[in-house]
Amino acid sequence: MTTTTRRTVLWTLGAGAAALGMPSILRAETKPRVVVLGGGAGGATAARYIAKDSKGALDVTLIDAAEKFTTCFFSNLYLGGYRDFESITHGYDTLESSYGIAKITAHATAIDRDAKQVVLADGSKVPYDRLVVSPGISLLYDSVPGYSEALSEDAPHAWKAGRQTQILKEKLDALEDGQKVIILPPPNPYRCPPGPYERASMMAHLMQAKGLTNSKVVILDVKEKFSKKGLFLEGWENHYPGMVEWYGPDIHGGIQHVDVAGGTVETDLDTFQGALLNIIPAQRAGEIALSAGLTDDSGYCPIDPASMRSQADPDIFVIGDASIAGDMPKSAFAANSQAKVASMTLRADLLGSKLFPAKYANTCWSLIATDDSVKVGGQYAPGDGKIASTAGFISQMHEEPEKRQANYEESLGWYKGIVSDMFG
Known part of the structure; x- marks a missing residue:
């Protein structure tokens, strides 16, 4: 199902007027347009940070086929009986109401890089000045x-x-x-x-x-x-x-x-x-990244490690599981971290805001049994042509129960925090 917002109608009419050589009286084209494909840990975070930190100076649209997002992370705890399904399912309402993001619930079928438009399943087109692609994985x-x-x-x-x-x-x-x-x-x-x-x-x-x-x-x-x-x-x-x-x-x-x-x-x-x-x-980048020519022979998307900018197109950023992120694993924490670097770079592109050196982080917790959680993670930065590890840590064998319990409590706090960071 496609949810057509008023903004989509204005874009369509404005694009039609432009095609006829007439000015669009329905939409004053004053704000740069940012479109985010994918509403998960990467996409939702990017949309929120772009909208929040630009303070209304950018027109932000989030496109995802689902009305709500169910997290893959912590879904194993649902399988084990530690959580219910509702607790890992989240909506986009706050992104729309509090941050002014236009959420389009539709399947994006193509990216027209020459025209700088995202094509939806119903044939409608959403134009962009910068595009963030966070489509996750496709399964082979x-x-x-x-x-x-x-x-x-x-x-x-x-x-x-x-x-x-x-x-x-x-x-x-x-x-x-x-x-x-x-x-x-x-x-x-x-x-x-x-x-x-x-x-x-x-x-x-x-x-x-x-x-x-x-x-x-x-x-x-x-x-x-x-x-x-x-x-x-x-x-x-x-x-x-x-x-x-x-x-x-x-x-x-x-x-x-x-x-x-x-x-x-x-x-x-x-x-x-x-x-x-x-x-x-086996897996590779989401199909839309493949069809748009953003992937290489690995099936994933090469990026600039300092910005998450696609190596195939300077107007596109690829974040999350679809990207080739060097030493970083494919995780929600990593996608969330990459989204913030892409958001910062994108705002510098369009608004001239200050650009800081890229820094990335990741932690992955795994629950083995009640109050027995282990973790691995690290810090990362651009280096040697990739996102390179600069520091790391991992749980040790035979650790005391108190440490493992603290890991679990830490993971619960992280889940609450990343959901807030994604959806507001």
């Missing part, structure tokens, strides 16, 4: 033999939050004692590197809480290493002994085929049977 379903988008209704990926998250939760809640979950994590690079393993932890937690002591979570990984591997392996042994099994490619030998209807995953080692298959395919 055929990267897993036998899998497809249609089959994701039965074997959910839940790597784009919303209905997929609810499907996975419903199937998880329906498990009976002795039944198994099989998780197929994606290859690098992908959204939220620790995410599949926190998910396994939350699934095991729910099984344990429901008394499904004979059930297991089996992880068939295409990677030898993953984020916080030692911490997760230690946590699974401490909290869920025998309930979580991880197999790397040197053990299973490779994923040959999945049979969603039969609930099986065939590998070189064996055929694994599961009542629930959670298949997370």
